[in-house]
Amino acid sequence: MRLVGFYIFAAIAALLPVLFPNNYFVTVVGASAGLHVILAVGLNLLIGYTGQISLGHAAFFGMGAYASAIMTTRFGWPGWLAMVAGLLVAGSIAWLFARPILRLRGHYLAMATLGFGIIIHVIMVQAMQWTGGPDGLAGIPPLNLLGWTIEGDEQWYGVIAAAMLLTIWLSLNIVDSRMGRALRAVRGSEFAAQMMGIDTASAKTQVFVISALFAAFAGSLFAHQQAFVSPDSFNLMISVELVTMVVLGGMASTFGAACGAIALTLLHQGLVVFEDYEMLIHGALLMAVMIFMPQGLFVGLSQVARRVWTHFRGRSTQCAESIGK
């Protein structure tokens, strides 16, 4: 019962390439959406459930990507080992910075994470001998897992969809557990959470690390999938976009964050035809969603669906009654 939504999501992800074989939109845009889902679901644990903002999350995405890129191209490490290294680097940096940063609240926390994201981005641009500077790093070898080399859009779609489902499953498990409730308690009332025996500083540190790990995981996959990384993929705009995905989909809902990530990815693709007007329409749509569905797309649309459903049921019972007469 707890995982009904998860199974539905998994079924859709599995059926899409079957229903639309060799479809660019499914395999390429779908894979990109899948990576965004991993990022948004991880960030949602921090923002949506724990109530702590991060405007620098692209930094951890970048750490995973660059760890994979540097370790495989410069040191010839196997992809999986580079991925583990990326997770360790992002996790340790998150752990080191979490305590000083997460003591801050509200706007101050937003500023600190913003600064953190900018610093990491500057390092990516400036540390030329390691990162290749603004030109980035090319020629990242394909990812090899247990002797299987992932090649082609379909295979990448499959791998990213599986990774996405894994992170959704992890997130659902966390939220509905003692620690998940502790995180939500921090958002509900940090004062009361402390009085209930929750070490809120530690809880915030842990969720920051987990969300960084999700991002680094997505980053490693991204680096191998694209075979190329550059600082542009991890700048401030990307961080802001990740926050937008969480807010747009609906905060404090794993599927909300996932839907927000998918919606924003599709929106970018769909608006490409408008060229110069893309950002204009993009902004207007976001404003409209926030005005008319402040609780987010996922929650908003499920409410609409429920209303339509009860309306429809109401009508059908009326029909049944009138037939009965």
Add this chain to the structure above:
Amino acid sequence: MGTPHLLTVEGLEQSFGGVMALAGISFQTPENLIYAIIGPNGAGKTTLFNILCGFYQPTAGSLRFNGHELRGLPPHRIAALGVARTFQNLQLFFNMTVLENVMVGGHLRAKTGLLAAALRLSRVRREEQQLRQWAGEALELCELANRAEQPAGALPYGLMKRVEIARALAAKPRLLLLDEPAAGLNDTETMALRDLIQRIRAAGVTVLLVEHHMPLVMSVSDRLLVLDYGSVLAEGAPTDIQADPRVIAAYLGGAVQYAV
């Protein structure tokens, strides 16, 4: 009195800038009693609670609870020693259901970490069942079992205050601090609250009660501490307090016609 003291407060001082909120108060709370703290607004009652649960660090003095010094400990460590509380202004987790709120109360009685939770190991599932059961018992005691699945924010005010009590009880505390539990309740709810406080004491929990509702205080408490301007004005059984001329002058005024 031969009963051991659960809480011993000595020379407790708290100043905020130049303002002396507590000017060196001392008292002892015997185990398994209902101990009320009364006094006019600004007497220092809530300050005392905030010190007891570690939210404020006192300027001077000591607080011994069950053999442990509380001074200097952060709130979550004090909670781990068996102190739970409710709040004068509601501090419910409005982003959760009633049951989940109360399950947070059981936080310290369980161990699941983030990693084990993420992988949903079988012991995590067992612990979840256990937490659910403990929360169910606390809800039962507070007569909230039929509200378990509702969002905490959807309840009427009186019931929200009860959820806070249930949440604190789910921690299985030895000392429960109730900060104005009757504020905003009607007469029926206040009488039900009195029964609840007595049931809590019967369950073996010592209750420290800050309250303005005099009929409730006088009928439910075993001993009283009267604070005024941050100092102890009087301490004793309800009948003694009601007869104390200093208390009458400072706080109760002329209106001492409550049932004894």
